[in-house]
Amino acid sequence: MKRFEGWLWGGGAAVALFAVIGFIALLGDRGAAPPVLPEPQGEACLLEAEQMRREHADWLSDRMHTAVRLGERDPARSLQACVDCHAVPAAQRAPEQPPMAFCRDCHTYTGVSIGCFQCHNERPKGDLAELGGVLP
Amino acid sequence: MSEDASATRTLSRRRFLGRCLGAGTAAAGLLLAPGVWLLHGGGAAAAAADGEPGPDRTRSSPRSPRWGLLIDTQRCSAECSACIDACQEENGWPEPEHPQQDPQWIRKVTVRGPGDSERSLPMLCQHCQNPPCASVCPTRATFRRADGIVLVDKHRCIGCRYCMIACPFQVRFMPQRPVAEASPNHPRGKGAAEGCTLCVHRVDRGQQPACVERCAADGHGALLFGDLNDPGSALSEALRDYGGAPLRSDLGLAARVHYRGLS
Structure with a gap:
Protein backbone atom coordinates (compact mmCIF):
# COMPACT_ATOMS: atom_id res chain seq x y z
CA MET A 1 0.00 0.00 0.00
CA LYS A 2 2.87 2.31 0.85
CA ARG A 3 4.11 1.94 -2.71
CA PHE A 4 0.98 3.74 -4.01
CA GLU A 5 0.79 6.43 -1.38
CA GLY A 6 2.61 8.99 -3.51
CA TRP A 7 0.28 8.29 -6.40
CA LEU A 8 -2.79 8.63 -4.19
CA TRP A 9 -1.62 11.99 -2.89
CA GLY A 10 -0.89 13.18 -6.42
CA GLY A 11 -4.28 12.02 -7.68
CA GLY A 12 -6.05 13.63 -4.75
CA ALA A 13 -4.27 16.92 -5.36
CA ALA A 14 -5.27 16.85 -9.05
CA VAL A 15 -8.94 16.22 -8.19
CA ALA A 16 -8.90 18.98 -5.59
CA LEU A 17 -7.35 21.43 -8.06
CA PHE A 18 -9.98 20.49 -10.66
CA ALA A 19 -12.79 21.05 -8.13
CA VAL A 20 -11.41 24.42 -7.03
CA ILE A 21 -10.96 25.67 -10.60
CA GLY A 22 -14.45 24.43 -11.50
CA PHE A 23 -15.91 26.23 -8.49
CA ILE A 24 -14.16 29.49 -9.43
CA ALA A 25 -15.39 29.13 -13.03
CA LEU A 26 -18.95 28.68 -11.75
CA LEU A 27 -18.59 31.76 -9.53
CA GLY A 28 -17.75 33.77 -12.66
CA ASP A 29 -20.98 32.64 -14.31
CA ARG A 30 -23.28 33.81 -11.51
CA GLY A 31 -24.27 37.08 -13.14
CA ALA A 32 -24.99 35.63 -16.61
CA ALA A 33 -28.75 35.40 -17.05
CA PRO A 34 -30.07 33.70 -20.17
CA PRO A 35 -31.17 36.21 -22.82
CA VAL A 36 -34.83 37.00 -23.29
CA LEU A 37 -35.47 35.91 -26.85
CA PRO A 38 -37.93 37.65 -29.18
CA GLU A 39 -41.28 35.95 -29.57
CA PRO A 40 -41.71 33.98 -32.79
CA GLN A 41 -44.42 35.06 -35.22
CA GLY A 42 -45.83 31.60 -35.92
CA GLU A 43 -47.93 29.17 -33.91
CA ALA A 44 -45.69 26.16 -33.31
CA CYS A 45 -42.17 25.05 -34.10
CA LEU A 46 -41.35 22.01 -36.21
CA LEU A 47 -39.89 20.18 -33.20
CA GLU A 48 -40.13 20.35 -29.44
CA ALA A 49 -38.13 23.34 -28.17
CA GLU A 50 -35.66 21.16 -26.21
CA GLN A 51 -35.00 18.94 -29.20
CA MET A 52 -34.74 21.87 -31.60
CA ARG A 53 -32.31 23.62 -29.28
CA ARG A 54 -29.94 20.67 -29.53
CA GLU A 55 -30.52 19.46 -33.07
CA HIS A 56 -31.20 22.56 -35.17
CA ALA A 57 -27.70 22.65 -36.64
CA ASP A 58 -27.85 19.02 -37.79
CA TRP A 59 -31.39 19.54 -38.97
CA LEU A 60 -30.44 22.55 -41.09
CA SER A 61 -27.35 20.86 -42.48
CA ASP A 62 -29.45 17.85 -43.45
CA ARG A 63 -32.07 20.05 -45.11
CA MET A 64 -29.34 21.90 -46.99
CA HIS A 65 -27.92 18.66 -48.34
CA THR A 66 -31.31 17.38 -49.49
CA ALA A 67 -32.24 20.68 -51.13
CA VAL A 68 -28.92 21.46 -52.82
CA ARG A 69 -27.72 18.02 -53.83
CA LEU A 70 -31.01 16.22 -54.45
CA GLY A 71 -33.22 19.17 -55.37
CA GLU A 72 -35.91 18.08 -52.88
CA ARG A 73 -37.00 21.39 -51.46
CA ASP A 74 -39.35 21.76 -48.56
CA PRO A 75 -40.11 25.45 -48.00
CA ALA A 76 -41.72 24.76 -44.61
CA ARG A 77 -38.47 23.29 -43.27
CA SER A 78 -36.01 25.66 -44.94
CA LEU A 79 -33.80 28.22 -43.23
CA GLN A 80 -35.98 30.89 -44.83
CA ALA A 81 -38.98 29.45 -42.99
CA CYS A 82 -37.04 29.72 -39.71
CA VAL A 83 -36.23 33.34 -40.53
CA ASP A 84 -39.81 34.22 -41.52
CA CYS A 85 -41.09 32.94 -38.17
CA HIS A 86 -38.32 33.96 -35.79
CA ALA A 87 -37.11 37.28 -37.21
CA VAL A 88 -38.25 40.47 -35.51
CA PRO A 89 -40.37 42.44 -38.00
CA ALA A 90 -38.88 45.77 -39.08
CA ALA A 91 -41.57 47.77 -37.23
CA GLN A 92 -40.84 46.17 -33.83
CA ARG A 93 -37.07 46.16 -34.14
CA ALA A 94 -34.96 48.29 -31.83
CA PRO A 95 -32.25 50.33 -33.51
CA GLU A 96 -29.10 48.24 -34.03
CA GLN A 97 -31.09 45.08 -33.34
CA PRO A 98 -30.47 42.48 -36.06
CA PRO A 99 -33.59 40.79 -37.49
CA MET A 100 -32.44 37.40 -36.27
CA ALA A 101 -31.77 38.50 -32.70
CA PHE A 102 -33.46 35.22 -31.76
CA CYS A 103 -30.47 33.26 -33.08
CA ARG A 104 -27.75 35.80 -32.41
CA ASP A 105 -28.59 36.54 -28.74
CA CYS A 106 -28.59 32.89 -27.75
CA HIS A 107 -25.40 32.19 -29.69
CA THR A 108 -23.70 35.12 -27.97
CA TYR A 109 -24.86 33.84 -24.59
CA THR A 110 -23.58 30.31 -25.23
CA GLY A 111 -20.40 31.54 -26.90
CA VAL A 112 -21.01 29.62 -30.13
CA SER A 113 -20.20 31.55 -33.29
CA ILE A 114 -22.98 31.73 -35.86
CA GLY A 115 -21.93 31.95 -39.49
CA CYS A 116 -25.33 31.50 -41.19
CA PHE A 117 -26.11 35.16 -41.75
CA GLN A 118 -22.75 36.04 -43.25
CA CYS A 119 -24.15 34.55 -46.45
CA HIS A 120 -27.85 33.92 -45.87
CA ASN A 121 -30.26 36.81 -45.76
CA GLU A 122 -31.80 37.31 -42.32
CA ARG A 123 -34.72 39.51 -43.30
CA PRO A 124 -38.18 37.96 -43.15
CA LYS A 125 -40.43 37.96 -46.21
CA GLY A 126 -42.51 40.85 -44.89
CA ASP A 127 -39.42 43.06 -44.61
CA LEU A 128 -38.38 42.31 -48.16
CA ALA A 129 -41.87 43.06 -49.43
CA GLU A 130 -41.71 46.49 -47.72
CA LEU A 131 -38.42 47.15 -49.48
CA GLY A 132 -40.14 46.33 -52.77
CA GLY A 133 -37.97 43.27 -53.29
CA VAL A 134 -34.88 45.44 -53.84
CA LEU A 135 -32.13 44.96 -51.30
CA PRO A 136 -30.49 48.07 -49.85
CA MET B 1 -23.22 -34.53 -15.41
CA SER B 2 -20.80 -31.66 -15.04
CA GLU B 3 -21.18 -30.97 -18.77
CA ASP B 4 -24.95 -30.81 -18.31
CA ALA B 5 -24.59 -28.36 -15.45
CA SER B 6 -22.28 -26.04 -17.38
CA ALA B 7 -24.66 -26.21 -20.37
CA THR B 8 -27.53 -25.12 -18.13
CA ARG B 9 -25.45 -22.32 -16.69
CA THR B 10 -24.41 -21.08 -20.16
CA LEU B 11 -27.99 -21.15 -21.28
CA SER B 12 -29.24 -19.26 -18.25
CA ARG B 13 -26.53 -16.59 -18.67
CA ARG B 14 -27.48 -16.18 -22.31
CA ARG B 15 -31.12 -15.91 -21.32
CA PHE B 16 -30.19 -13.40 -18.65
CA LEU B 17 -28.34 -11.23 -21.19
CA GLY B 18 -31.22 -11.54 -23.63
CA ARG B 19 -33.63 -10.34 -20.97
CA CYS B 20 -31.34 -7.43 -20.12
CA LEU B 21 -31.34 -6.43 -23.78
CA GLY B 22 -35.10 -6.82 -23.96
CA ALA B 23 -35.57 -4.64 -20.89
CA GLY B 24 -33.18 -2.05 -22.31
CA THR B 25 -35.10 -1.88 -25.56
CA ALA B 26 -38.38 -1.65 -23.67
CA ALA B 27 -37.04 1.38 -21.79
CA ALA B 28 -36.30 2.95 -25.18
CA GLY B 29 -37.16 6.38 -23.90
CA LEU B 30 -34.62 6.49 -21.09
CA LEU B 31 -34.13 10.21 -20.48
CA LEU B 32 -30.63 11.39 -19.60
CA ALA B 33 -31.35 15.13 -19.79
CA PRO B 34 -34.15 17.17 -21.36
CA GLY B 35 -34.07 16.27 -25.04
CA VAL B 36 -31.25 13.71 -24.70
CA TRP B 37 -32.38 10.08 -24.84
CA LEU B 38 -30.26 7.00 -24.30
CA LEU B 39 -32.22 5.24 -27.01
CA HIS B 40 -34.74 6.93 -29.18
CA GLY B 41 -37.22 4.86 -31.10
CA GLY B 42 -37.68 7.31 -33.94
CA GLY B 43 -40.89 9.16 -33.19
CA ALA B 44 -43.00 11.28 -35.49
CA ALA B 45 -40.31 13.82 -36.35
CA ALA B 46 -37.76 11.21 -37.43
CA ALA B 47 -40.39 9.37 -39.47
CA ALA B 48 -41.37 12.60 -41.21
CA ALA B 49 -37.71 13.44 -41.93
CA ASP B 50 -37.03 10.01 -43.43
CA GLY B 51 -40.17 10.00 -45.50
CA GLU B 52 -41.02 7.30 -47.98
CA PRO B 53 -38.12 5.52 -49.64
CA GLY B 54 -38.25 7.42 -52.90
CA PRO B 55 -36.27 6.99 -56.10
CA ASP B 56 -32.54 7.69 -55.90
CA ARG B 57 -32.35 11.23 -57.17
CA THR B 58 -28.57 11.44 -57.06
CA ARG B 59 -28.47 9.29 -60.19
CA SER B 60 -30.11 10.35 -63.41
CA SER B 61 -32.52 8.05 -65.14
CA PRO B 62 -33.72 8.33 -68.74
CA ARG B 63 -37.05 9.62 -67.44
CA SER B 64 -35.64 12.36 -65.23
CA PRO B 65 -35.53 15.79 -66.84
CA ARG B 66 -32.35 17.15 -68.36
Missing part, protein backbone atom coordinates in the same frame (compact mmCIF):
# COMPACT_ATOMS: atom_id res chain seq x y z
CA TRP B 67 -32.61 20.90 -68.36
CA GLY B 68 -31.17 22.82 -71.27
CA LEU B 69 -31.21 26.24 -72.84
CA LEU B 70 -31.25 27.37 -76.46
CA ILE B 71 -29.98 30.86 -77.24
CA ASP B 72 -30.94 32.25 -80.62
CA THR B 73 -28.12 34.66 -81.50
CA GLN B 74 -30.04 35.92 -84.52
CA ARG B 75 -32.65 37.40 -82.20
CA CYS B 76 -30.32 38.61 -79.43
CA SER B 77 -29.48 42.29 -79.74
CA ALA B 78 -26.24 43.92 -78.65
CA GLU B 79 -28.05 46.82 -76.93
CA CYS B 80 -30.39 44.66 -74.86
CA SER B 81 -29.43 43.60 -71.33
CA ALA B 82 -32.77 42.29 -70.08
CA CYS B 83 -31.35 38.88 -69.13
CA ILE B 84 -28.52 40.46 -67.11
CA ASP B 85 -30.88 42.77 -65.22
CA ALA B 86 -33.21 39.89 -64.43
CA CYS B 87 -30.33 37.75 -63.15
CA GLN B 88 -28.99 40.55 -60.96
CA GLU B 89 -32.41 41.12 -59.39
CA GLU B 90 -33.17 37.45 -58.93
CA ASN B 91 -29.82 36.33 -57.55
CA GLY B 92 -28.68 39.56 -55.95
CA TRP B 93 -25.27 40.20 -57.53
CA PRO B 94 -24.38 43.86 -58.06
CA GLU B 95 -23.14 45.65 -61.14
CA PRO B 96 -19.42 44.72 -61.40
CA GLU B 97 -16.98 47.50 -60.50
CA HIS B 98 -14.10 45.57 -62.02
CA PRO B 99 -15.48 43.45 -64.87
CA GLN B 100 -12.29 41.37 -64.97
CA GLN B 101 -12.70 40.28 -61.35
CA ASP B 102 -16.21 40.74 -60.07
CA PRO B 103 -18.94 38.14 -60.53
CA GLN B 104 -21.00 38.40 -63.69
CA TRP B 105 -23.13 35.31 -63.73
CA ILE B 106 -24.35 36.29 -67.17
CA ARG B 107 -22.63 38.75 -69.47
CA LYS B 108 -22.92 39.87 -73.06
CA VAL B 109 -20.12 38.80 -75.38
CA THR B 110 -19.55 39.90 -78.96
CA VAL B 111 -18.16 37.21 -81.20
CA ARG B 112 -16.70 37.78 -84.65
CA GLY B 113 -17.33 35.13 -87.27
CA PRO B 114 -15.92 34.52 -90.71
CA GLY B 115 -16.01 37.74 -92.75
CA ASP B 116 -17.16 40.78 -90.82
CA SER B 117 -20.19 39.22 -89.18
CA GLU B 118 -20.57 40.07 -85.50
CA ARG B 119 -22.98 38.47 -83.05
CA SER B 120 -23.85 39.49 -79.53
CA LEU B 121 -24.72 36.67 -77.21
CA PRO B 122 -25.20 36.09 -73.48
CA MET B 123 -22.48 33.99 -71.87
CA LEU B 124 -23.40 32.02 -68.77
CA CYS B 125 -22.56 28.68 -67.18
CA GLN B 126 -22.95 26.12 -69.96
CA HIS B 127 -24.04 23.35 -67.54
CA CYS B 128 -21.80 20.76 -69.17
CA GLN B 129 -22.51 17.07 -68.94
CA ASN B 130 -18.78 16.58 -68.28
CA PRO B 131 -18.04 19.72 -66.28
CA PRO B 132 -14.30 20.40 -65.95
CA CYS B 133 -15.05 22.57 -62.89
CA ALA B 134 -16.51 19.56 -61.09
CA SER B 135 -13.72 17.18 -62.06
CA VAL B 136 -11.02 19.49 -60.68
CA CYS B 137 -12.88 20.39 -57.48
CA PRO B 138 -10.81 18.95 -54.60
CA THR B 139 -13.74 18.90 -52.16
CA ARG B 140 -16.50 17.91 -54.58
CA ALA B 141 -18.22 21.16 -53.77
CA THR B 142 -18.98 21.63 -57.46
CA PHE B 143 -21.22 18.90 -58.70
CA ARG B 144 -23.75 18.13 -61.41
CA ARG B 145 -27.26 17.40 -60.27
CA ALA B 146 -29.17 14.45 -61.70
CA ASP B 147 -31.10 16.87 -63.92
CA GLY B 148 -27.89 18.32 -65.37
CA ILE B 149 -27.64 21.59 -63.44
CA VAL B 150 -24.07 22.30 -62.31
CA LEU B 151 -24.02 23.83 -58.81
CA VAL B 152 -21.60 24.78 -56.04
CA ASP B 153 -22.23 23.50 -52.55
CA LYS B 154 -20.88 26.57 -50.81
CA HIS B 155 -20.73 24.84 -47.46
CA ARG B 156 -18.02 22.63 -48.95
CA CYS B 157 -16.23 25.18 -51.15
CA ILE B 158 -12.80 26.09 -49.81
CA GLY B 159 -12.25 28.93 -52.29
CA CYS B 160 -9.29 27.36 -54.11
CA ARG B 161 -10.38 28.77 -57.51
CA TYR B 162 -9.49 25.56 -59.40
CA CYS B 163 -12.93 25.62 -61.03
CA MET B 164 -12.38 29.18 -62.27
CA ILE B 165 -9.17 28.08 -63.98
CA ALA B 166 -10.65 24.86 -65.37
CA CYS B 167 -13.74 26.46 -66.94
CA PRO B 168 -13.05 27.17 -70.62
CA PHE B 169 -15.91 29.70 -70.75
CA GLN B 170 -14.84 31.87 -67.79
CA VAL B 171 -18.22 31.73 -66.15
CA ARG B 172 -17.12 30.71 -62.66
CA PHE B 173 -16.61 33.59 -60.20
CA MET B 174 -15.37 34.35 -56.74
CA PRO B 175 -16.58 37.36 -54.78
CA GLN B 176 -13.37 38.93 -53.57
CA ARG B 177 -14.93 41.66 -51.44
CA PRO B 178 -17.51 41.23 -48.69
CA VAL B 179 -20.98 40.81 -50.15
CA ALA B 180 -23.36 43.55 -48.98
CA GLU B 181 -26.59 41.60 -48.48
CA ALA B 182 -27.41 38.38 -50.27
CA SER B 183 -30.72 37.74 -51.96
CA PRO B 184 -32.95 35.27 -50.11
CA ASN B 185 -32.99 33.31 -53.37
CA HIS B 186 -29.28 32.77 -53.32
CA PRO B 187 -26.98 33.01 -50.28
CA ARG B 188 -23.54 34.17 -51.34
CA GLY B 189 -20.40 35.28 -49.59
CA LYS B 190 -16.82 36.28 -50.09
CA GLY B 191 -14.57 33.34 -50.85
CA ALA B 192 -17.08 30.79 -52.15
CA ALA B 193 -17.19 30.07 -55.88
CA GLU B 194 -20.40 30.85 -57.69
CA GLY B 195 -21.93 30.93 -61.12
CA CYS B 196 -25.24 30.62 -62.96
CA THR B 197 -27.49 28.09 -61.24
CA LEU B 198 -30.02 28.08 -64.07
CA CYS B 199 -32.25 29.60 -61.35
CA VAL B 200 -32.44 26.22 -59.68
CA HIS B 201 -34.77 27.57 -56.96
CA ARG B 202 -37.28 28.56 -59.67
CA VAL B 203 -36.80 25.38 -61.73
CA ASP B 204 -37.52 23.26 -58.62
CA ARG B 205 -40.79 25.22 -58.26
CA GLY B 206 -41.67 24.47 -61.88
CA GLN B 207 -40.87 27.97 -63.14
CA GLN B 208 -38.51 29.13 -65.88
CA PRO B 209 -35.17 30.82 -65.14
CA ALA B 210 -35.47 34.57 -64.57
CA CYS B 211 -33.42 35.49 -67.67
CA VAL B 212 -35.66 33.40 -69.93
CA GLU B 213 -38.82 35.01 -68.57
CA ARG B 214 -37.42 38.54 -68.86
CA CYS B 215 -36.06 37.94 -72.37
CA ALA B 216 -39.50 36.82 -73.50
CA ALA B 217 -41.21 39.79 -71.79
CA ASP B 218 -38.83 42.73 -72.34
CA GLY B 219 -36.19 41.36 -74.67
CA HIS B 220 -36.34 39.67 -78.01
CA GLY B 221 -37.45 36.18 -77.04
CA ALA B 222 -34.01 34.77 -77.77
CA LEU B 223 -33.89 32.31 -74.87
CA LEU B 224 -35.73 28.99 -74.74
CA PHE B 225 -35.61 26.77 -71.65
CA GLY B 226 -36.77 23.18 -71.52
CA ASP B 227 -36.21 19.50 -71.00
CA LEU B 228 -33.73 17.90 -73.40
CA ASN B 229 -34.85 14.41 -72.35
CA ASP B 230 -38.43 15.04 -73.43
CA PRO B 231 -38.66 14.74 -77.23
CA GLY B 232 -41.97 16.65 -77.15
CA SER B 233 -40.67 19.74 -75.30
CA ALA B 234 -40.47 23.05 -77.14
CA LEU B 235 -36.70 23.03 -76.68
CA SER B 236 -36.24 19.58 -78.22
CA GLU B 237 -38.50 20.50 -81.13
CA ALA B 238 -36.67 23.76 -81.78
CA LEU B 239 -33.33 21.99 -81.70
CA ARG B 240 -34.63 19.31 -84.05
CA ASP B 241 -36.26 21.72 -86.48
CA TYR B 242 -33.83 24.63 -86.56
CA GLY B 243 -30.63 23.28 -85.07
CA GLY B 244 -28.29 24.67 -82.47
CA ALA B 245 -25.01 23.54 -81.08
CA PRO B 246 -23.09 23.91 -77.84
CA LEU B 247 -20.02 26.14 -77.82
CA ARG B 248 -16.66 24.42 -78.27
CA SER B 249 -18.16 21.01 -78.97
CA ASP B 250 -14.60 19.92 -79.80
CA LEU B 251 -13.84 19.88 -76.07
CA GLY B 252 -16.30 17.05 -75.51
CA LEU B 253 -18.03 18.77 -72.61
CA ALA B 254 -21.55 18.17 -73.97
CA ALA B 255 -22.80 21.53 -72.71
CA ARG B 256 -26.55 21.83 -72.10
CA VAL B 257 -26.66 25.44 -73.29
CA HIS B 258 -27.04 25.51 -77.06
CA TYR B 259 -26.48 28.44 -79.39
CA ARG B 260 -28.15 28.88 -82.75
CA GLY B 261 -26.86 31.13 -85.53
CA LEU B 262 -23.14 30.79 -84.96
CA SER B 263 -21.01 28.89 -87.55
